Structure formats: C-alpha cells, structure tokens
Amino acid sequence: MAIDFSLYLVTGRELLPPGKEYLESLEEALQGGVTVVQIREKKSDTLEFLEIAQSSKILCAKYKVPLIINDRIDIALAVQADGVHLGQTDMPVHVAKSLLPAGTVIGVSCNDTDHVKKAIEDEVDYIGIGAVWGTTTKKLTSPVIGARGVGSLLQALDGTNIKAIAIGGINSTNILRTLHGSVSSSGHRLDGIAVVSDIMASPAPRSAAQRLKDTLDAWVHHFDVQSRVPQVYDVETIKNGVVKLMQVIRDRSPLIHQITNVVVTNQSANATLALGASPIMATAPEEMRDLSRIPGGLLINFGTITNKGSMILAGQYANEAQKPVVFDPVGVGATQFRKTTASELLNAWQASVIKGNAGEMASLAKSNEVQAKGVDSVGSGFADPVSFIREIAKRERCVAVMTGPTDWISDGAVVVQLENGHKMLGDITGSGCVVGTCVATFCAGASLLATAPGTSPGPELAKLVRGDMLIGAVGGVLALTVAAECAAERSDVHGSGTFLPALIDELYNLKPETLLSRAKVQVW
Numbered sequence: 001m002a003i004d005f006s007l008y009l010v011t012g013r014e015l016l017p018p019g020k021e022y023l024e025s026l027e028e029a030l031q032g033g034v035t036v037v038q039i040r041e042k043k044s045d046t047l048e049f050l051e052i053a054q055s056s057k058i059l060c061a062k063y064k065v066p067l068i069i070n071d072r073i074d075i076a077l078a079v080q081a082d083g084v085h086l087g088q089t090d091m092p093v094h095v096a097k098s099l100l101p102a103g104t105v106i107g108v109s110c111n112d113t114d115h116v117k118k119a120i121e122d123e124v125d126y127i128g129i130g131a132v133w134g135t136t137t138k139k140l141t142s143p144v145i146g147a148r149g150v151g152s153l154l155q156a157l158d159g160t161n162i163k164a165i166a167i168g169g170i171n172s173t174n175i176l177r178t179l180h181g182s183v184s185s186s187g188h189r190l191d192g193i194a195v196v197s198d199i200m201a202s203p204a205p206r207s208a209a210q211r212l213k214d215t216l217d218a219w220v221h222h223f224d225v226q227s228r229v230p231q232v233y234d235v236e237t238i239k240n241g242v243v244k245l246m247q248v249i250r251d252r253s254p255l256i257h258q259i260t261n262v263v264v265t266n267q268s269a270n271a272t273l274a275l276g277a278s279p280i281m282a283t284a285p286e287e288m289r290d291l292s293r294i295p296g297g298l299l300i301n302f303g304t305i306t307n308k309g310s311m312i313l314a315g316q317y318a319n320e321a322q323k324p325v326v327f328d329p330v331g332v333g334a335t336q337f338r339k340t341t342a343s344e345l346l347n348a349w350q351a352s353v354i355k356g357n358a359g360e361m362a363s364l365a366k367s368n369e370v371q372a373k374g375v376d377s378v379g380s381g382f383a384d385p386v387s388f389i390r391e392i393a394k395r396e397r398c399v400a401v402m403t404g405p406t407d408w409i410s411d412g413a414v415v416v417q418l419e420n421g422h423k424m425l426g427d428i429t430g431s432g433c434v435v436g437t438c439v440a441t442f443c444a445g446a447s448l449l450a451t452a453p454g455t456s457p458g459p460e461l462a463k464l465v466r467g468d469m470l471i472g473a474v475g476g477v478l479a480l481t482v483a484a485e486c487a488a489e490r491s492d493v494h495g496s497g498t499f500l501p502a503l504i505d506e507l508y509n510l511k512p513e514t515l516l517s518r519a520k521v522q523v524w
C-alpha cells in the first residue's frame with residue numbers, strides 16, 4: 001500500500017488539553033491535513049488499546065487516511081490496520097512479517113546508521129528517524145541527532161525505496177529547519193515528519209495540523225519544482241530586480257528587526273532609515289513573537305553574543321512567519337564559543353541568507369583555505385570563490401554572501417560577482433555589519449514584493465520564505481558598495497570621520513539610475 005507519509009500523526013491521549021476529547025481532536029487533526037495516523041498507547045491495557053484502535057480506524061477510514069499500530073502486532077491484526085511501527089526493542093521485523101498479512105506496512109525506529117542498515121536488510125517500508133530535537137513526550141534513550149544527523153541517516157538509504165520520516169520535538173517553529181537541514185549531501189530528503197505534541201496537545205488541532213501541512217506542501221513544491229528548475233538570472237534581470245526592491249522599500253517601509261552588536265547598533269539603524277525602511281533594535285525575548293508578526297525581515301548579527309536566547313526565538317518565529325532571516329556570524333572563526341554558537345543558531349532555525357567575509361565563511365565551511373583574525377580575514381582569498389560560495393549555499397540551503405574587495409553571492413545554483421565598493425569602507429568600524437543590515441532590508445523588500453496586493457505568489461512563495469532572496473542579497477550589497485563609491489568621491493570627505501555620515505547621506509539619496517550605471521555585476 002502506498003502511503004503519503006508527509007504529515008504523520010502519532011497519538012498521545014495523555015497530552016490532550018483539558019476539555020478536549022480524543023476522537024474530537026483526532027477528527028480535527030484529520031481535517032487539518034494529517035496523512036497517516038499511528039495509535040500509540042503506552043499505558044493502556046489490551047482492551048482499551050483495542051477499543052481506541054477500532055474507533056480511530058473508523059474515523060481514519062472516513063478521511064481515507066491509513067492507520068498504523070505502535071508496538072502491538074495483535075492489535076494490528078485485530079483491527080486490520082494498514083501497518084505497524086516497531087522500535088529497536090520491539091518484535092523483530094521478520095517475526096512481525098510472519099504474523100501479519102502480506103502488504104502490511106512495516107516501519108522501524110532508527111537512531112544510527114547500523115539501525116538503517118538492518119532496516120534495509122529487513123526490507124521495511126519506512127523508517128522513523130529520531131529524535132531530531134528534544135522532546136518531553138517520551139523519555140529518550142539516545143542523544144538527539146539534530147537536522148544534520150537526520151541527513152546522514154537519510155544518506156544511508158540511498159538507492160532504496162524505503163521512506164523516511166523524522167520524529168521528536170518537531171513543531172511549526174522548527175519544521176522548516178528540520179526539512180531543509182536534513183537534506184543529505186547526496187540530495188536525499190525526508191518523506192515526512194511525525195508529530196505527537198504539536199497536534200495532540202493543541203486546543204486547536206486542525207490549525208496546528210494545517211500549519212505543518214502548508215509548510216510541508218510548500219517544501220515539496222520548492223524541492224521538486226524550484227530546485228530542479230532553478231530561476232534563470234542574467235545581469236539585466238538582477239539589476240532591474242534590485243531597482244524594483246529599492247522602490248518597494250521606500251514605498252512600504254518594512255520593519256527590519258535587528259539583533260546586532262553594540263558597536264554598530266546606531267549606524268545600522270541609520271542605514272536602515274536611509275534606505276527607507278524602519279529599524280527596531282529589540283533584544284528582549286518577550287517581544288520576539290510579536291515582532292515576527294509584522295511584515296519585514298530579521299537580521300541576526302551575533303557580534304558580541306549577548307542575546308543568544310532571543311536570537312534563537314526570533315529566528316524560529318520568523319521561520320514560522322515565513323519572513324527572511326539574515327545571519328551575520330561576525331568573527332565566527334575567532335573562538336570556539338563563536339563556532340559552537342553559530343552551529344547552535346543554524347540548527348535552531350533556517351537562515352534565508354548567511355553573510356560573512358572570507359574568514360567567516362571559511363570557518364562555517366570548516367575550510368582552512370582562508371584564516372580569520374578577530375573579525376577580519378587574512379590572506380588573498382579562495383582560489384575558486386565561485387565553487388566555494390556555490391557549495392556553501394547548497395549545503396546551508398540558503399543564499400550565501402561572501403564580502404570582500406569582490407563580493408560573491410550564490411543561491412546554490414547561480415553565482416553573482418560584484419566589483420563595487422571603496423577601500424574607505426575598511427577604515428570605519430562595522431561596515432560589514434551594515435552590509436548585513438542592507439541585505440536584511442532588501443530581503444524584506446523582496447518578501448513584501450512577493451506578497452504585494454495584485455501579485456499571486458505560487459505556493460512556493462506563499463509558504464516558504466517569501467520573495468527572491470538572491471536579488472535581495474545582491475541589492476543590499478550593491479546599495480552599500482555603490483553608496484560608498486559616491487561618498488568617497490565627495491569633496492567634503494577628508495577621512496573616515498567624514499566618510500561615515502557621507503555614506504549614510506549617499507544611501508539616503510541613492511538613485512536607481514546611479515545604481516544601474518555603477519553596478520559591476522557578473523553572473524556565473
């Protein structure tokens with residue numbers, strides 16, 4: 001039997017909120033888009049398990065959704081379930097197969113590659129990979145594996161038809177990260193996610209399921225259509241796209257929420273205003289949820305790393321709201337603490353853009369080709385920056401921006417090379433951080449453009465991060481580097497002290513025609 005595993009509900013009656021009946025909750029979840037249901041009854045005796053399985057089967061049949069039984073072959077036989085789910089210490093697969101009718105779907109839990117190898121030998125139909133994230137629903141016996149851990153188990157399935165579902169702590173704030181982050185380096189991806197508490201503990205299971213399903217459907221569309229048929233970019237498309245975003249930002253003034261470092265807070269806020277957007281430099285965890293609901297973009301510049309909790313929350317809420325998240329891992333190569341924090345953040349949410357200098361990007365890619373010194377990189381750069389930036393974008397499943405005398409930007413397919421800027425940018429503090437601000441502002445513009453009244457965004461735009469993040473990233477870098485050229489040429493600029501205010505002025509007065517005529521863009 002072919003099962004759609006995309007949104008796999010595993011029941012947990014003990015988690016129902018007060019006043020919610022089990023069958024009412026199950027029916028609402030089915031209406032919200034659950035595609036397969038597993039009955040998991042860890043505390044019931046046999047009769048109660050049987051009755052719950054029977055009543056669930058009737059409801060699932062009404063919505064044409066298959067039913068799977070956790071652990072118990074006898075219950076599966078009694079209710080003629082579509083399948084069983086077995087853990088590593090449950091009945092061995094070959095014994096279960098000898099008892100169950102041919103065609104019964106068999107799934108097993110896998111936590112490491114040996115489990116996956118055995119599942120392949122046993123010719124199971126699917127594996128449940130977990131736990132991805134921490135969960136309070138079940139006492140875990142192995143450490144959580146994170147999205148990247150899922151990817152290495154997925155790779156072990158290459159060349160088989162076995163389906164893969166991730167489980168453990170998945171909810172609407174981390175689903176995007178779970179899906180993107182788990183794609184293996186061979187391109188193997190999940191067939192679905194399994195969820196207990198995000199649906200069962202919800203007072204509104206229909207909308208909880210619907211939220212997850214919407215993201216899943218958009219993900220499948222994005223993966224199947226967008227990634228296979230990448231958008232075609234040429235220099236003119238890019239330049240015109242950037243100019244359009246300049247106008248959108250000035251017309252609609254998106255809110256740019258920035259968690260950044262104390263050194264650059266003031267100039268970042270001023271640069272945002274100069275571009276026509278609205279800055280808010282909020283760091284309190286209590287306001288992260290509210291801010292995510294306002295259209296715009298989020299910049300996380302981890303500079304002095306003082307607000308890690310808020311950075312995690314802000315990114316997760318922005319993912320949930322499908323808003324752009326721009327990550328600037330300032331000085332990430334400088335200390336072990338920075339490296340650990342960067343990977344913690346990148347595991348917690350899905351970045352739309354990662355921006356750094358050569359040293360920072362090398363550190364994220366674990367490459368020794370370019371070294372970092374403090375927040376600066378040393379050396380002459382990468383021998384093959386085109387391949388490097390494309391690979392890091394592919395690996396992180398986002399747009400990657402590497403700044404320097406030449407700026408390199410990629411979405412994993414196309415690579416854009418920019419040759420604008422002025423050496424005086426290196427004479428003021430935090431010019432790299434302000435590039436991050438400009439990128440976040442242009443990405444917010446791209447997000448607003450994709451959802452403007454009168455446009456009809458396809459499902460991939462409506463549900464994943466909205467808008468063209470590549471054009472957003474190029475726009476942010478170009479705006480600042482072209483403004484820097486204009487500022488440096490002014491007769492009232494005598495050194496770094498006069499350069500900074502002139503730079504803000506030039507951003508404020510930047511005209512589309514100036515940008516179009518000065519932009520030095522090459523596409524690879």
Ligand SMILES: Cc1ncc(COP(=O)(O)OP(=O)(O)O)c(N)n1
Pocket residue numbers: 008010038040070071085086087088090107108109110127128129130138165167194
């Ligand atoms: C889809 C899915 N994946 C994993 C599990 C866990 O099964 P198991 O390891 O047998 O643990 P229990 O659920 O029995 O506690 C699952 N149930 N479903």
Ligand SMILES: Cc1nc(C(=O)O)sc1CCOP(=O)(O)O
Pocket residue numbers: 010109128129130131132134135136137138167168169170194195196197198
């Ligand atoms: C039943 C189960 N199995 C897991 C595994 O890792 O095998 S984690 C888990 C519980 C998942 O619940 P929630 O979605 O509420 O976190």
Ligand SMILES: [Mg+2]
Pocket residue numbers: 070071085086087090
């Ligand atoms: Mg079990």
